[in-house]
Amino acid sequence: MDFNQKIYDIVATAESKLTAHFTSLNNVAFLNQKKVLEAFQSNNVASRHMSQTSGYGYDDIGRDTLCKLFADIFHAEKAIVSPLIASGTHALTVALFGVLRPNDKMISITGAPYDTLRSVIYGDNIGSLKDFGVEYDQIELKDSKVDLHAITEAFSKSKYKLAFIGRSRGYEWRDALSVEEIGIVIKHIKKIDPDTVVMVDNCYGEFMDIVEPTDVGADLMVGSLIKNPGGGIAPTGGYIAGSTKWVDQVAYRLIAPSIGMEVGSYAAGYMQFYQGIFLAPTTAINAVKGSALMGQVFADLGYEVMPAPTANCNDIIRSIKFDTSEKLIKFIQSIQKASPVDSNVMPIPWAMPGYDSEVIMAAGTFVQGASIELSADSPIREPYIAYVQGGVTYEHVKLATMYCLQDLLNL
Numbered sequence: 288m289d290f291n292q293k294i295y296d297i298v299a300t301a302e303s304k305l306t307a308h309f310t311s312l313n314n315v316a317f318l319n320q321k322k323v324l325e326a327f328q329s330n331n332v333a334s335r336h337m338s339q340t341s342g343y344g345y346d347d348i349g350r351d352t353l354c355k356l357f358a359d360i361f362h363a364e365k366a367i368v369s370p371l372i373a374s375g376t377h378a379l380t381v382a383l384f385g386v387l388r389p390n391d392k393m394i395s396i397t398g399a400p401y402d403t404l405r406s407v408i409y410g411d412n413i414g415s416l417k418d419f420g421v422e423y424d425q426i427e428l429k430d431s432k433v434d435l436h437a438i439t440e441a442f443s444k445s446k447y448k449l450a451f452i453g454r455s456r457g458y459e460w461r462d463a464l465s466v467e468e469i470g471i472v473i474k475h476i477k478k479i480d481p482d483t484v485v486m487v488d489n490c491y492g493e494f495m496d497i498v499e500p501t502d503v504g505a506d507l508m509v510g511s512l513i514k515n516p517g518g519g520i521a522p523t524g525g526y527i528a529g530s531t532k533w534v535d536q537v538a539y540r541l542i543a544p545s546i547g548m549e550v551g552s553y554a555a556g557y558m559q560f561y562q563g564i565f566l567a568p569t570t571a572i573n574a575v576k577g578s579a580l581m582g583q584v585f586a587d588l589g590y591e592v593m594p595a596p597t598a599n600c601n602d603i604i605r606s607i608k609f610d611t612s613e614k615l616i617k618f619i620q621s622i623q624k625a626s627p628v629d630s631n632v633m634p635i636p637w638a639m640p641g642y643d644s645e646v647i648m649a650a651g652t653f654v655q656g657a658s659i660e661l662s663a664d665s666p667i668r669e670p671y672i673a674y675v676q677g678g679v680t681y682e683h684v685k686l687a688t689m690y691c692l693q694d695l696l697n698l
């Protein structure tokens with residue numbers, strides 16, 4: 288691919304504006320790398336932990352140590368980390384079903400939960416929480432912030448077993464929540480009702496800050512291993528971290544009551560999960576640096592970008608607003624073209640299970656659908672927003688930005 292000199296110039300100009308921002312991002316990666324390294328050391332991680340296991344997996348030290356390692360990194364009492372968790376939605380589903388019982392109520396305090404969770408919570412006759420008699424309420428965000436006043440009001444009328452916080456922007460034109468804000472919200476809820484279980488959907492949020500929701504009082508924090516904490520290496524899986532009491536309940540739901548995480552094997556071995564969490568602090572920051580550059584380039588060209596290129600990031604997503612669906616589709620197709628895998632595939636808008644509108648996705652990834660690798664997706668609905676995330680190397684995202692410029696500007 289030969290790029291016009293003008294493309295190099297646009298990218299160089301954008302890059303020069305990001306020096307200070309990159310220095311501060313590098314420092315986050317450094318401090319998180321230190322935290323992760325020290326957890327490996329205090330858990331005496333050794334070659335034997337990487338081994339494959341089979342059958343029931345009784346006394347599987349690879350599994351047990353991996354769970355311990357995640358718990359320590361996230362400063363949680365306990366964690367479940369498992370390749371038996373199929374996706375982020377699966378992890379969130381078992382967490383919700385682990386805590387909630389018939390006639391309980393849950394409330395989302397960050398507006399609608401991520402698209403795929405909506406059916407899980409209030410779908411009809413598909414084994415949703417609603418089908419099991421769990422009631423659901425929702426509080427909208429106010430100017431991208433959690434509405435504390437509305438929480439006070441809702442809790443004065445109802446008792447909630449579980450409060451749900453979505454940290455990431457999901458498919459919304461809003462900012463992700465900072466861990467600091469999550470902490471303030473949790474304190475507020477616990478003051479009203481200390482028994483309410485606070486669960487955070489932490490997908491895309493890990494290692495964006497030097498603290499995580501479990502550092503500020505979350506009872507449960509849930510994420511996917513084909514996003515940030517898998518470091519671009521973990522082939523599948525999810526995690527749930529939090530207090531022993533609730534993590535145990537989730538394990539009983541994931542595996543079986545009273546058995547929990549005593550069983551579960553993995554015949555492919557655990558090396559990629561260990562290596563993945565070790566690389567994760569750097570990988571996640573590489574992704575954000577890449578998307579900051581892409582964001583700066585598009586902002587310089589007059590596009591609306593969120594978060595602003597040099598703003599603090601609380602998830603790895605960068606949203607770019609296009610004025611037509613054609614440009615949006617072209618942008619996503621350019622990302623696919625710039626991918627190491629399936630670069631010849633042309634993505635088109637398509638109906639996806641769990642999503643309301645048609646979705647177009649670029650995911651030329653090694654691990655199928657891994658969005659810690661460079662990927663972009665968008666529901667085809669107004670306003671036309673592309674959500675870009677991932678990129679295990681900064682240079683790859685930079686190249687992809689150049690592909691986008693070439694296709695959109697016809698330079």
Ligand SMILES: *Cc1c(COP(=O)(O)O)cnc(C)c1O
Pocket residue numbers: 374375376377379401403453455456457488490491511
């Ligand atoms: C990815 C994601 C999920 C879970 O989605 P899966 O595709 O099932 O892994 C949930 N919430 C948010 C905010 C996400 O980004």
